[in-house]
Amino acid sequence: MISRTLKNQLFITFSRLSGFFVLALLAGVIGVIAVKGMGAISFNFIFSPMQEGGLSGGIIFQIAGTIILITTALVISLPLATGAAIVKSIYWKDTRQAGAYQFFLYVLNGMPSILLGVFGFFFFVKFLGWGKSWLTGGILLAIMILPVAAISIAGGMERIPREYIDNARALGLSTPQIIRSVYLPQSFSSMLSGLFLGLARAVGETAPIMFTATVFAGAVWPDGIIENPVLSLPYHIFNLVQESYDPRAASNAWGSALVLMVFASVFSMLTIIFRLSAHEEARGS
């Protein structure tokens, strides 16, 4: 029989160790990428196109491609996620459908990203005949972001105190008018925090885009939709690591990884900032 205090002590020690381990892991990963990556980073590396299959030159078009992909994803997922949240937390408020919808969003969120890639390949690349296209990548990443963003926006809308809704209804506003003047402005931060949380994850995804939207070399700016792939950071890293017996490839892979990490970290930070303000915003202060 272990005494209660000993049990508590063990539990506390274990929690501390786990906490420390998680921090150490994070610091280790970031530290290694930062240290190794810094060696490759220079003005030229960021701002010039790659040469010799990535062994030299820079990653400007990988950065541009990644920005194109995530911007497209953002533009597509913003209205969809907002619409989904409106349906779930306003029109289906407190109904069984809302619960089912929530479940559906969680399932979508848990879907392995490779499956999105497979779906995208057969539907967009083959069936619609788009070939590899930045738009397919944007759409697939948008689907990845969608559930996280929708759940976050719905949460923001559900946190708005009932008095605001009652007052707006009592003033004779219709539901669409209330959506525009209460729900949307008072869940704006939740909207941004959800989108950035999704983006932080989507920006580094390789699986959904590798057969559908991105190539390793030979793409610059897209000038249409069909057969218009882009370069991208995750796919670039994926390929360079496979060549990394060559120290130049390894170094550039670390450099690209650092740039990608900066993207993801910025999105994560934006998520936190908007999440903090989301709680005040619902209350209208």
Place this chain on the structure above:
Amino acid sequence: MTNKQTLVELNHISVTAGSHLIVDNVSLKIKEKSVTSLVGPSGAGKSTLLRVINRLTDREDGLRVEGQACYREKCIYTCCQVEDLRQYVGMVFQKPCVFPGSIERNLLFGVRHHKKMNASEIPFFLEKILKQVHLWTEVKDRLKKSASILSMGQKQRLCFARVLAVNPEVMLLDEPTASLDPHSTHEIESLIHELKQEKAIVLVTHDLVQVRRVSDELIFLSAVNGTGRVVESGTPERIFNRPEQEETRHYLSRHRIEEVKL
């Protein structure tokens, strides 16, 4: 008194939530140019009755409203769009609730959806309704500033102004002074006095002294086992001095009736 027109009439209204009977068979009339007070213990369904009148109960889950409710002799469910009904029947709540944004945004919050106004009319309009609630001198220099910095009493007057901007004929007031200090309460009461010159007012309050001060009609509700019923109604003088029902007498005796007797 009797030749005043009835604006709102409830006939045998019952409200149930699941198996809970909240309001049982309530009938009442709201007349123009008068203040009708609903008084009774907590849980008597006073707020619920107000919410029936402007159909705020509509989309509330599990609430069922039975009976007949009329506005100007037409059923509130068929006379007009619900948004129109709420323009004719405005409501002010217990807790002043200002929307994020400026005082001006708050004042125009409802009316801008109902009435086209030129940009040039707006300043005159704002001045008119702010003067109506005696808030003009206090806020005239900061209409573009956030409404959240106002005091509670000012916020509540802003809420009145926001409703008055829509120009309703009936105003439902659900404990409008319950969260205010005595001075602000007094200001709201004088406002109610002025408003009743042209509007029908339904006032829910726990303050019998207030009833005595502002109302023309008093409807007393009881709450037995969580169900609200009308016990008696009449002028406040009559009910305070000569209550007919035991329940009324009992309630009044617990609420320091001495102060409110004539």
